[in-house]
Amino acid sequence: MTSKPFSLNKQFKELLQRVEGTSIRRKELIQLASSTTDLDIVQSTRLVARNVSRLTSKGLLSASGERNARTY
Incomplete structure (x- = not known):
């Protein structure tokens, strides 16, 4: 099964590029x-x-932690 390409918001892409490390709090x-911005x-x-x-619906991002303290 091939995955279909999808688009992300340009501002959010730039935001993700600024994230350092492998996880960040919400x-x-x-x-x-x-x-x-x-x-x-x-x-x-x-x-x-x-x-x-x-991203989570596509399986590209996973969340952990309590509802008010999510880490991605």
Whole structure:
């Protein structure tokens, strides 16, 4: 079975390139998004949520930790 290509948000791709190491906490990812883009906290939270959901549904990202303290 071949996997179909899919697209990710350009801002989120750039955000992932700034992540150092192999894991990051969700709150840190949201803070990084709000500091590196022109988005406020609410918009950054939605950006992260949409793209993390997309990556986890494709099996490219895994989450661990409690509901309020996720690490990816």
